[in-house]
């Protein structure tokens with residue numbers, strides 16, 4: 001009999017419909033749950049779902065949501081409960097516990113969600129994490145900054161997308177950050193780690209790393225998220241056996257072992273200081289967002305939406321991964337406000353990069369531009385790939401410089 005898989009948020013955001021498709025392609029019967037009406041689902045998600053339950057209170061009333069799901073699946077054995085969207089990770093664990101489905105427990109999930117618990121668990125396991133202190137009051141934030149020292153980082157214990165994250169170089173900057181933190185209950189105050197910023201992403205099955213990926217951010221996300229004119233780049237690094245990334249890989253393996261991660265996607269961030277020391281950033285029990293799974297796919301001409309699903313549903317991974325390319329996703333932010341009125345430079349990009357360009361997805365002329373602080377993909381992106389790392393970065397910079405969107 002086909003395994004039954006419950007997928008929380010099968011249609012949104014971003015790549016979720018592709019993961020839903022993956023589940024059905026590996027033979028699962030997919031049960032989708034989300035707050036919205038079925039008609040709101042993208043066509044790909046709808047096509048690959050066998051059942052759908054709309055639970056308007058899914059993220060606001062956990063008990064009612066679990067009751068509704070229990071009722072809906074009565075008499076059926078749910079073999080897996082999946083959620084690849086950060087805010088639903090703990091809910092998925094709670095549903096597993098309610099339905100008796102194997103997989104990540106609520107206690108485990110919490111260590112992937114709460115950055116203080118995460119750092120405590122990792123620090124205890126001997127992983128190098130930034131010096132850190134939790135704080136729930138302004139007084140505690142000031143005190144923690146004193147103890148941690150400057151520069152420091154203040155960030156929510158369950159943040160995403162670098163929202164509400166502040167670098168403070170002095171007590172005056174701590175005071176300025178405090179005026180903007182009123183809506184956050186608990187923050188982490190951390191030692192600022194000066195260095196380059198990478199990812200280490202995996203697909204695991206049965207506690208074994210079946211696939212891994214190294215990403216590189218140019219510039220560091222906090223800088224990219226603070227300066228509007230920058231065209232942030234996420235790169236996929238091909239030469240994963242290089243010494244440059246060896247420390248990060250080893251640390252990532254140590255992290256997964258320390259947290260007892262079993263099956264599914266993970267997304268880790270780590271820093272490499274100029275003296276070569278590696279420091280751990282954070283780990284999430286989900287894939288990286290902002291089209292990074294596309295980069296993994298373009299790098300090896302594979303389909304990891306299905307590869308992940310195979311690991312999740314069958315506990316195996318049979319995708320042959322040959323690392324042929326480095327990849328880059330360059331996000332663009334229009335100049336000016338309002339609607340996109342012109343796109344310049346695409347012809348130059350095509351002339352310079354040729355076949356290396358594998359995707360162009362820009363907001364069309366006439367459409368309103370997005371809020372660049374609220375979305376990682378901003379007003380569109382270009383994806384390219386090349387076997388040579390320096391050439392990949394050179395082409396990515398060319399896109400950053402010569403492709404321009406204008407709004408007004």
Ligand SMILES: Nc1ncnc2c1ncn2[C@@H]1O[C@H](COP(=O)(O)OP(=O)(O)OP(=O)(O)O)[C@@H](O)[C@H]1O
Pocket residue numbers: 130153155159160161162163165190191192193194197220221222223269281282
């Ligand atoms: N201790 C630190 N030292 C230096 N930079 C840091 C530190 N903590 C956070 N940052 C910067 O802030 C960014 C966002 O922080 P973090 O990754 O912890 O939060 P996030 O909001 O979960 O991020 P995202 O969802 O974008 O991955 C990091 O990518 C990094 O650039």
Ligand SMILES: [Mg+2]
Pocket residue numbers: 161162269282
């Ligand atoms: Mg992060």
